[in-house]
Amino acid sequence: MTAAVVVVVTGLGAGDAALTAPAARAASSPAKVTDPVPMIELRTPAGGRFYTLSPREAAAAVANHGFTREPGQAGYWRTSAFSGSQPVFRLRGGSGYLLTASESERSALVRSGSFKDEGVAGHLWATQQPGTQRLLRFSKSGEWRVAVESRQAELTGQGYRVDGPLGWAHPEWIRAGAIYFGTYNPASTDVIAATKRVFGRDGDYWGGVRDFSGSDPAVPKNTQGWDGDFSHLRPAIGFYDDSRPETVERHITQATDAGLDFFQFYWYWDTGRQRPPQRFDASLAAFAGARNRLDIDYSLTVCAHPWGNLGIPKADFTTVADDFVRHFSQPNYLRANDGRLILTLCDRRGIGDGSDTDTQAFVSVVRQRAAAALGEEVLVLGYWEAMLDPAAPARWGTDGAYCGVRIDHEPSYARYAATLPDYLAKGPAQFMRCAAQGFDERPRYPHLIPDRSKIRFYADQSPELFADVLTALRKDIATSRRVSAVDNFVSMYAWNEWHEGGILEPNARDGCRYLGIVHTSLALPTGKPCS
Structure with a gap:
């Protein structure tokens, strides 16, 4: 997966910095988005998993490096820190990518020389909140995946093991x-x-x-010969x-x-x-x-x-x-x-x-x-x-x-x-x-x-x-x-x-x-x- 190395430089938002010439004076502002956004899951050409909150980074990985979009989302995350949040880091090691919420694991893996730190992937709740599920990291033969806890039986049935939790996220956010x-x-x-x-x-x-509704005493009901109940044509707060x-x-x-x-x-x-x-x-x-x-x-x-x-x-x-x-x-x-x-x-x-x-x-x-x-x-x-x-x-x-x-x-x-x-x-x-x-x-x-x-x-x-x-x-x-x-x-x-x-x-x-x-x-x- 050596071709994938150039997709990002420093994790979240790095892909956004590679603007085309006509847009060089402008930039998107993910930090101004306060709603949770989908964590996009991609499969790398070597069979690993790649996660990003940046649609632009994902599009570049697909168009330029042969990645493919996996169906669904790995939860909905925040692009910036918020009260009660914890960061999750993305690391690249050989032919795969790994997410971790552990500072000590991050440091140890980077010190080992086997992984490169690509910065913060996104932010999750540190504790359970209404409507959230725990996000877990799974692994199998050098491949790391992220999924909500309700998918644990599905993934362990496919031979993955649970590495541990990353935090709490909404499984949906429409x-x-x-x-x-x-x-x-x-x-x-x-x-x-x-x-x-x-x-x-x-x-x-x-x-x-007003004529169709029949809801105004001052205006005779007049449905122009069409049958039916048109009383819904009056707003609840009145005209x-x-x-x-x-x-x-x-x-x-x-x-x-x-x-x-x-x-x-x-x-x-x-x-x-x-x-x-x-x-x-x-x-x-x-x-x-x-x-x-x-x-x-x-x-x-x-x-x-x-x-x-x-x-x-x-x-x-x-x-x-x-x-x-x-x-x-x-x-x-x-x-x-x-x-x-x-x-x-x-x-x-x-x-x-x-x-x-x-x-x-x-x-x-x-x-x-x-x-x-x-x-x-x-x-x-x-x-x-x-x-x-x-x-x-x-x-x-x-x-x-x-x-x-x-x-x-x-x-x-x-x-x-x-x-x-x-x-x-x-x-x-x-x-x-x-x-x-x-x-x-x-x-x-x-x-x-x-x-x-x-x-x-x-x-x-x-x-x-x-x-x-x-x-x-x-x-x-x-x-x-x-x-x-x-x-x-x-x-x-x-x-x-x-x-x-x-x-x-x-x-x-x-x-x-x-x-x-x-x-x-x-x-x-x-x-x-x-x-």
């Missing part, structure tokens, strides 16, 4: 978030105008949703104004109580006004003013639509990138496991002329501005198209993809649930997994979508099928062979897409049932289940 659609406020003039034109009510930015910080504060509390880790705010650009449209920017401003905003992370998801003055012309690339930097500088902006800031694209057709070349140019400007202003790297994930065409990220200059709603490809929710594993398997190496709670744009008819034949909805969506979707995601993460900086992230559609039926936010009919399904099915490590 970071789940939801897309936040901020448009329920007085600046939503398009919905207000359409509601007045069709329904005769002025100032109603809940038009259509709100999301430009008010107190509204977003309640959303943050609801989300974090159930274990959600981040919101993905849809981000739009108004070419004429040279700023985000007020109806969307208002909710981000409210989030910034929320007293509990630091309880949850957030990211931006760029929707550059090729209509309605919502594109991003090339002349605006730098201005837009600088607006992103304003968000990137916030302490609770979402970071990947390697510390990179996460930016996702929900639609790239309006970026410049919509070409691959203009998308590449836009992504490059964003990275350059983040590097110049903050000294930071940005992980850019393309939209759902990249899941159908794994070569797309390279054409766009993005790092990978995040997957999205597939109603145009799978109009049956049962089919969507059944085909999800195959869909995930086709994605690029680096992507953020996703789950759609549902899709139903009937509340858009007829004021926002006047052609009834164009209305899309899942007629067979159910809570049970949603649980199946999340269970499949959890299994896919637990057995993953990907080298990805977001391998344990799940993006859900959506927190509050009330006009499109993606609704995790507690509602008048279901309460927090769907959040309870998320918490239980994904075994979220924080928050609590609800029903």
